[in-house]
Amino acid sequence: LYERSGVTSFLEKLKEIDNSVSVSIHSGNSTFLIEKLRANEIDMTIAGDIDISSISGIERSYYRKHEIFLGVPRGHRLFGRETFLLEDLQGETLVSKDTGSAVRYCVDRYMEKHGITAFSSTELSNFDAILEIMRRDGSISFFPDDIAASLHVPNGDFALLRPCGEPLEFRTYI
DSSP: OOOTTTTTHHHHHHHHHHHOOOOOOOOOOOEEEEEEHTSSSOOOOOOSSSSGGSSOOOOOOOOEEEEEEEEETTSSSSTSSSOOGGGGTTOEEEEEOOOOOOOOOOOHHHHHHHOOOOOOEEESOOHHHHHHHHHHHOOOOEEEEEHGGGGGOTTOOOOEEESSSSEEEEEEEE
């Protein structure tokens, strides 16, 4: 299941509908979860839209939309701003989500569309590890809204910025 914060409420609703349902949770990026679904290793998943429309034999229903924020650590030149311009990303050191994740897919398409080339220093699958590298190196990263919400810590270690102009977002499907 993609949804880090939404899994519990989703599973509770599923159990209300049919108490005989057996649940096991698998974690991974959207590509990994869709491949498990195609291989009949799991019966359903919540996964981000990574061009699911091109995958045959999978039924899907819209679940929800996620907004993506740019996260910058305290001390970064963009810290304290509420928005960023595309030009602000040019040449930045970016800690990326792993290939196959919906966040990575969306950010890559967004940057390609606007001709932005950030330099990816590290590619990780775990948001907590990404945060540690950001703290240590002063690099930036992108976070979906459910993860971004947990970054508003009292000591203000990170700022979350929205892009100026068009929103940066992706959809998840069941």
